[in-house]
Amino acid sequence: MTKKLEEYEWFCPQPFINTVMNHDLIPKACCVLKSWPSHFFNKIGKTSIMEVHNSDFMKNFRKEFLNGGGPISNKLCLVCKEQEKHSPTESHRFKYIEKFDEVHGEYKEHTKALEEYIETDHSDSMYLTFEYNAPNNFCNLKCNMCSPRNSSTLAKENKAIGVSNLDRSNGDVKEETWINLEDNMNDYEEILKTVVELKLVGGETLALPQNYQMMDKAIEMGVSKQMKLVITTNATLTPKMGKHGDVFDYVPYFKNCQMNVSIEFWGEKNNYLRFPSKWEKIMENVERFSKMPRTSILFASCVTSLSIGYLHEIAIAVDALIEKEPNIYTDFATGSLVIGEPNVYTVTAIPEEIRELYIQNIYEHAPKKHANTFMKLINYLTDMPFDKDLHNRMMIDVAKRDKFRGTCLTDLFPEWKPYYG
Numbered sequence: 001m002t003k004k005l006e007e008y009e010w011f012c013p014q015p016f017i018n019t020v021m022n023h024d025l026i027p028k029a030c031c032v033l034k035s036w037p038s039h040f041f042n043k044i045g046k047t048s049i050m051e052v053h054n055s056d057f058m059k060n061f062r063k064e065f066l067n068g069g070g071p072i073s074n075k076l077c078l079v080c081k082e083q084e085k086h087s088p089t090e091s092h093r094f095k096y097i098e099k100f101d102e103v104h105g106e107y108k109e110h111t112k113a114l115e116e117y118i119e120t121d122h123s124d125s126m127y128l129t130f131e132y133n134a135p136n137n138f139c140n141l142k143c144n145m146c147s148p149r150n151s152s153t154l155a156k157e158n159k160a161i162g163v164s165n166l167d168r169s170n171g172d173v174k175e176e177t178w179i180n181l182e183d184n185m186n187d188y189e190e191i192l193k194t195v196v197e198l199k200l201v202g203g204e205t206l207a208l209p210q211n212y213q214m215m216d217k218a219i220e221m222g223v224s225k226q227m228k229l230v231i232t233t234n235a236t237l238t239p240k241m242g243k244h245g246d247v248f249d250y251v252p253y254f255k256n257c258q259m260n261v262s263i264e265f266w267g268e269k270n271n272y273l274r275f276p277s278k279w280e281k282i283m284e285n286v287e288r289f290s291k292m293p294r295t296s297i298l299f300a301s302c303v304t305s306l307s308i309g310y311l312h313e314i315a316i317a318v319d320a321l322i323e324k325e326p327n328i329y330t331d332f333a334t335g336s337l338v339i340g341e342p343n344v345y346t347v348t349a350i351p352e353e354i355r356e357l358y359i360q361n362i363y364e365h366a367p368k369k370h371a372n373t374f375m376k377l378i379n380y381l382t383d384m385p386f387d388k389d390l391h392n393r394m395m396i397d398v399a400k401r402d403k404f405r406g407t408c409l410t411d412l413f414p415e416w417k418p419y420y421g
């Protein structure tokens, strides 16, 4: 009798059905993982997906999910572990498990096959979802909490203001601030044959030629119609970069599409943290995305020291959009909890007085229907201990960037005045 997914003590489908081709051309199991040991796999050029799949490291990692956990997942799955510490039902892991719910799951037709696959020796692969992180860190924005490996503009600013571009968690950016490597799309043919979800991320996803080459490959192979295309974008530009044109020309080739629009605030505050974006332009593009065929839109946010007290404003605005156009807009997602070195924009950098204000805001304004999400945020604010050193480092970082950009934190976030300047 095959064991059911829910019978495993601490299971996650990602290491079994998902693979991420990382910026550094070293595959990993999941985009949420921290401290992925790229150095184990590193060599000159690209590491193949099956090389990582068949490595002893991956075998041991997968085994932990069948045996209730272990030292590798304790370290690498830090974000999910932390989320679940503060909320028993909300984490990336739960979201991925939900997709295989036998009744309502998006990938319910694959649940039985996954349960059977788990019980094999995994020497064959069963990749259903593939995230392509192009080897190109170009991004036109420099969000404070981003990494130089994900934004050439942030890397350039770091260099100008004397901030290190060393990012152990995500591959180093040393002298060159813009990294742009060629990638051979023929290497992905095997995986593209089986995936039902192709996820493209960035840098700025829509401004990377490699992402258009990946879509071209899926179209040429005749497999794009079996795929959901998931694009994460800052929604500030829509260049014609592919041989078929811009994103509006590509989406019709796919089964359906989900546009993940990255925002941290609803309105002008977003321009500050996701510098130098313009809110009107983002919403203008969102409106255009909403007209694409078979397309849904998800607003996705990180949980940072600056945004955590304002995320309910996104929830309220998105609820209004869903009421107007329920087939297009879906619930917003408080995606990644910003945590772990070298991040400084973390909840642990928020002083007590500001936490009290944010908790009060959430209690007073967060919509009741999102109680689980906002209780999780309140738990972060209550339980995650204040780290004075991190707070000081964050305030130094804010001050340096404000000076360089000609912005001022406290114009938009007056609650930080006692700690600023």
Ligand code: SF4
Pocket: 012, 013, 014, 015, 029, 030, 031, 032, 033, 034, 076, 077, 078, 079, 080, 092, 093, 096
């Ligand atoms: S538990 Fe979380 S971090 Fe670990 S593989 Fe699953 S989704 Fe990724």
